[in-house]
Amino acid sequence: MKWKINIKGLIKRIIDDEIFALASQLSYSLLLAFFPFLIFLMTLIGFSSINSELVLSELSNILPTSAYELVRNTVVEILETRNTNLLSFGIILTLWTASSGFRSVIKGINKAYDEKEKRSLFKVIGISIISTLGLGFLIIITILLLVFGQIIGSLLAKKMGFSYLFNIIWYLLRYVIIIFSMITIFALIYHYIPSRRLKWREVIPGAIFSTLGWIVVSFGFAFYVNNFGDYSKVYGSIGAVIILLTWLYLTSVIIIIGGEINASIAIDNGVKYKDKSYR
Numbered sequence: 256m257k258w259k260i261n262i263k264g265l266i267k268r269i270i271d272d273e274i275f276a277l278a279s280q281l282s283y284s285l286l287l288a289f290f291p292f293l294i295f296l297m298t299l300i301g302f303s304s305i306n307s308e309l310v311l312s313e314l315s316n317i318l319p320t321s322a323y324e325l326v327r328n329t330v331v332e333i334l335e336t337r338n339t340n341l342l343s344f345g346i347i348l349t350l351w352t353a354s355s356g357f358r359s360v361i362k363g364i365n366k367a368y369d370e371k372e373k374r375s376l377f378k379v380i381g382i383s384i385i386s387t388l389g390l391g392f393l394i395i396i397t398i399l400l401l402v403f404g405q406i407i408g409s410l411l412a413k414k415m416g417f418s419y420l421f422n423i424i425w426y427l428l429r430y431v432i433i434i435f436s437m438i439t440i441f442a443l444i445y446h447y448i449p450s451r452r453l454k455w456r457e458v459i460p461g462a463i464f465s466t467l468g469w470i471v472v473s474f475g476f477a478f479y480v481n482n483f484g485d486y487s488k489v490y491g492s493i494g495a496v497i498i499l500l501t502w503l504y505l506t507s508v509i510i511i512i513g514g515e516i517n518a519s520i521a522i523d524n525g526v527k528y529k530d531k532s533y534r
Contacts, residue, residue, distance in 0.1 A: 268367075269512065274367070277366055278508040280359065281359045281511070282504035283500075285359065287355065287356070288352060289503065291352035293326070294330060295350055295391060297330060316474075319481055321495040324495065325499060326499065360448065361448045364514040365451070367514030367518050370450045372450050434466060438459075441461070442462040444462075444510075445458035445513065449514075457521050460517060461516040462513065465513035468512070469506060480498055
C-alpha cells in the first residue's frame with residue numbers, strides 16, 4: 256500500500272467536511288468530558304502504586320501554566336471533597352460523562368470517513384465506554400513503564416557500571432515509549448471507533464500525523480501562551496478556561512485531520528466511498 260497523500264484532495268476534503276466547525280463542536284464535548292475523565296483516571300490510579308500528582312504534573316509539560324493550574328486545582332478539589340464511598344459509586348456516572356467525549360470523536364471520524372453511523376445507539380455508547388476504559392488503562396500502563404523504567408535504568412547504570420551515555424539513551428527511550436503509545440492510541444481510535452473499518456496499514460499515517468501534530472501544537476501553544484499570550488488581560492478570570500478550550504479545539508482539529516488523511520489515502524488506494532469527487 257502506498258502512503259501517498261493527494262494534498263489537493265485532502266484540502267478539498269477538509270473544506271467540504273467543514274472540519275473547523277466540527278472541531279468546535281468536538282472541543283466543547285471534550286471540555287465537558289475532560290474533567291470527568293481525569294477524575295476517572297485518578298480513581299483508577301488509586302488502585303495502583305502511581306502517585307496521582309505524577310499524572311497531573313505530566314500535564315504541565317503540554318498545557319499553559321494557567322490552564323494547568325485550573326485543571327490541577329479543580330481535580331484535586333473534587334477528589335478531596337468527595338466522600339471515598341461516594342467516589343466508588345460515582346465512578347459509573349463519571350465514566351458515562353467521560354465517554355461522551357468519545358461519542359463526539361466517533362461522530363467526527365465518521366464525518367472524516369464520509370460514513371453515516373449504522374450502529375445502534377447502545378452499541379455506540381458501549382464502544383465509547385470501552386474506549387474510555389481502554390484509554391485510561393493505556394495511560395496508566397505507559398506511566399508505569401516510564402516510572403519503573405527510570406528505576407530500572409538507574410539500577411542497571413549503578414550495578415553494571417554503565418556510562419553516562421547509557422543514562423541519556425535510557426532517558427530518550429522513555430519518550431520513545433510515550434510517542435509509540437500515542438501512535439497506538441490514535442491507531443486504535445481510527446481503526447475501531449468509526450462505523451467504517453479501515454485496515455491497520457490504512458490508519459497508521461493518520462495516527463503518526465496526529466501524534467506528531469499534537470505534540471508540536473501542544474508544546475508550541477503552551478510556549479506561546481506562557482511567554483507571549485496574556486489571556487488574563489483580555490478575558491480576566493476566565494482566561495484559563497479559554498486557554499483550555501483553545502487547546503482542546505486544536506487537539507480536535509488534529510484528530511479530525513488525521514482521520515481525513517487516512518480517508519484520503521484509502522481513496523487513493525481504491526477504497527470506495529460514497530462521494531467520488533475527491534478522487
